[in-house]
Amino acid sequence: MTSSELWTRATADRYDAEESERSSTAFLGPTLAFLADLAGDGRALEFAIGTGRVGVPLRESGVPVAGIELSEHMAAVLRRKIDEETLPVTIGDMATTVVPGDFTLVYLVYNTISNLLTQDEQVECFRNAARHLTPGGRFVIELGVPPLRFLPPGQVAVPFDVSERHLGFDTFDLVEQILVSHHFTREGEGEGESDGEGDRYRRGSSRHRYAWPAELDLMARLAGLELERRVADWSGEPFTEDSAKHISVWRKPSL
Structure with a gap:
């Protein structure tokens, strides 16, 4: 067992509804095309499917496709x-x-490698991908760039995220490279904490270890993988100093 926090049944049951926008055909189109091509x-093989x-x-x-998933509750929703x-x-x-078996592609999406604390x-995740x-196969990670320059x-x-139904913010431990994502989500009356005016809010948080692209490249080298390309999104836009995230592709050398 790793240090990853285990997702509960309640979290798993509401996950798809909360991520409905990211599950749409329009949103996923570039992601699926990118992965299918590789x-x-x-x-x-999807890690943390x-x-x-x-x-x-x-x-x-x-x-x-095959998958590995730590939470039995998340896997149970998939199985439906x-x-x-x-x-x-x-x-x-x-x-x-x-x-079992060999794969031409191993991938991790939506910041999931940060669940390893x-x-x-x-590093072992990279080695497991290489294994x-x-x-000639590829390992792909989608990960946000730590927004530390916004910290005066x-x-x-x-x-x-600051919207009508959700307030989200990250707090940072700069020594340990740990960020905690905090969420306040508005729900129906009778659920969660009241704001005193009838609305109810559910509060949640999760811990993550952030890593810079250069650190990931070193992890890849330790696993015997070579950086092939890095882009800003699934559509292939160039990665720049202003990019909020990156899609990185490392290749296992051919024999």
Whole structure:
């Protein structure tokens, strides 16, 4: 077991509704095209596959997909969508769990490598990806760039969403490279904490270890992988100093 926080049944049951925009065909189109192109005629393995937001439609597009997922509750939601024979999922952590077979693509989306809260575990995640890849195969990570330049002296929090139904902000431990994402989500009356005017809010938080692109490149080298390309989004826009996230592709050298 790694240091990743385990997602509960309640979190799993509401995950798809809260991520409905990111699950739409329009939103996922570039992601699926990017991953399918890298998988080619081979198999894809998704680390931390969750409820199958990406894995299920990628499988439905014709790419053979398998998954590893730490939370049995998240995997149970995925299983309502697709059967085990069509998309097999192994319960376990993404740093040490091994599944049968070789893959031309291993991928991690939506900041998920940050769920591993130590550098050692993140290095082992890279090694585990390399362990599963065929020669010439790729490891792909989608990860945000830490917004530390928005932290003036004395400030510890950076907002990432301020909307009618949700307030989200990150707080940072700059020594340990840990950020905590805080969420206040408005719900129906009778649920969560009241603001005194009838609305109810659910409060939640999760811990993550942030890493810079250069640190990930070193982790890849330790695992025997080479950086092939880095872009700002799934559509392939150039990665610049102003990019809020990156899609990075590392390649396992051919024999």
